[in-house]
Amino acid sequence: MSRRTTTSNEEFHKVLSSSKHIFVISGAGLSAGSGIPTYRGKGGLWKQNDVMKLSTTAGWVDSPSRMWQFYESRRALALRAQPNEAHYALARFSIPKIRHEMAPESHFTLVTQNIDGLCQRALQKVSNETDNIDAATSLPIEMHGSIFEVACTNYSCKHREWNDDSPICPALAVDDGGVEDRAGDPVVASRSRFEILREELGRRLNATNNEEVNEQNAAVDERLATCEGSEHVVPTAELPKCTKCGSLVRPGVVWFGESPRHMDEIEKEVEKADICLVVGTSSTVHPAAGFVNTIRQRGGKVAVFNVEWTRDWTPDFLFLGPCKETLPAALG
Numbered sequence: 001m002s003r004r005t006t007t008s009n010e011e012f013h014k015v016l017s018s019s020k021h022i023f024v025i026s027g028a029g030l031s032a033g034s035g036i037p038t039y040r041g042k043g044g045l046w047k048q049n050d051v052m053k054l055s056t057t058a059g060w061v062d063s064p065s066r067m068w069q070f071y072e073s074r075r076a077l078a079l080r081a082q083p084n085e086a087h088y089a090l091a092r093f094s095i096p097k098i099r100h101e102m103a104p105e106s107h108f109t110l111v112t113q114n115i116d117g118l119c120q121r122a123l124q125k126v127s128n129e130t131d132n133i134d135a136a137t138s139l140p141i142e143m144h145g146s147i148f149e150v151a152c153t154n155y156s157c158k159h160r161e162w163n164d165d166s167p168i169c170p171a172l173a174v175d176d177g178g179v180e181d182r183a184g185d186p187v188v189a190s191r192s193r194f195e196i197l198r199e200e201l202g203r204r205l206n207a208t209n210n211e212e213v214n215e216q217n218a219a220v221d222e223r224l225a226t227c228e229g230s231e232h233v234v235p236t237a238e239l240p241k242c243t244k245c246g247s248l249v250r251p252g253v254v255w256f257g258e259s260p261r262h263m264d265e266i267e268k269e270v271e272k273a274d275i276c277l278v279v280g281t282s283s284t285v286h287p288a289a290g291f292v293n294t295i296r297q298r299g300g301k302v303a304v305f306n307v308e309w310t311r312d313w314t315p316d317f318l319f320l321g322p323c324k325e326t327l328p329a330a331l332g
């Protein structure tokens, strides 16, 4: 029997009110309203950068400098960002006393693929504002780690700790003007190219004859070739170090090919869920993309919050639009 999709908040509230295990899987679209670029959307990170160079262990081995510049720019951006109304709606729903008004005796699990820490910051703020916070409040599960965690690369140490220093070390300090550029925007790497091109263009305009222009072209290409991919390389000695053993630390995030975090806990909740809220994710990265299928196959309801819906299956509820508008309405 094909599923009928509705966009009515009333019907959603009715289903939510009888739900016992509410599961949320969220992605970059949740933080889009806070100015954090998504990955695959317009101006998305992977649109402008080589994911294999910047989100794999091979990329790390190839250049810790490049990786740290990439993640430091994203740390600076995430620190400057504020949670939006979608984060706050989920944070309030994490508090049993608030949630049980709408979904009595319900259990709530919020899993995020985001590494920006905005779900936690929203929960912190809501808990400070309300004295409803209690031990049963469910904390967001960061299955792909956090950009504010650092992990020691020394296998006999493996120390992990929270670090939201900005800059994380002097060598990675970026002047404010450059933050936006560094936000994964390849401008950084191409700035040197740009300067060269501008200089060369100047000389080229002054060239008097073709022979001279050709000479210059050769010079330009030679210089461009040398600066191909010539990122600003920070010596490893100046990159962030472990506070325990002094070895190089890496961003505490999950790269492609690495195991996601908290999978045992997540899989237990997926097995119990009777409704799945899919918030601001393209559902392209696994195992995160598979949770909703497991819940659907077990007869669970599905509600999608996204600015678009391109999948070949129909959710029970589809709330199209910026989730900072649709989610508070649905959970409010």
Ligand SMILES: CC(C)NC(=O)[C@H](Cc1c[nH]c2ccccc12)NC(=O)[C@H](CCCC/N=C(/NCCC(=O)O)S[C@H]1O[C@H](COP(=O)(O)OP(=O)(O)OC[C@H]2O[C@@H](n3cnc4c(N)ncnc43)[C@H](O)[C@@H]2O)[C@@H](O)[C@H]1O)NC(=O)OCc1ccccc1
Residues within 6 Å of the ligand: 026, 027, 028, 029, 030, 032, 033, 038, 039, 040, 041, 044, 054, 055, 113, 114, 115, 144, 253, 254, 255, 256, 257, 258, 259, 260, 263, 279, 280, 281, 282, 283, 284, 285, 286, 287, 288, 305, 306, 307, 308, 321, 322, 323, 324
């Ligand atoms: C590309 C893909 C095919 N590859 C994978 O999935 C791989 C390989 C793989 C594993 N299983 C498979 C099965 C099939 C095929 C491939 C695989 N997966 C892995 O390697 C994973 C590890 C993957 C983690 C990689 N790290 C990230 N991030 C951290 C780093 C960093 O961020 O730098 S992934 C990163 O990309 C993903 C991006 O997806 P979205 O968040 O959805 O963002 P996107 O831009 O794509 O979409 C945004 C959406 O929002 C919407 N939107 C935009 N604005 C708004 C708005 N305003 N409101 C609402 N919605 C909005 C848009 O319309 C859009 O739909 C997120 O997961 C994010 O965390 N590891 C693993 O599988 O280990 C084994 C294992 C498995 C199970 C148990 C144990 C071990």
Ligand SMILES: [Zn+2]
Residues within 6 Å of the ligand: 152, 153, 154, 157, 158, 159, 242, 243, 244, 245, 246, 247
């Ligand atoms: Zn260490």
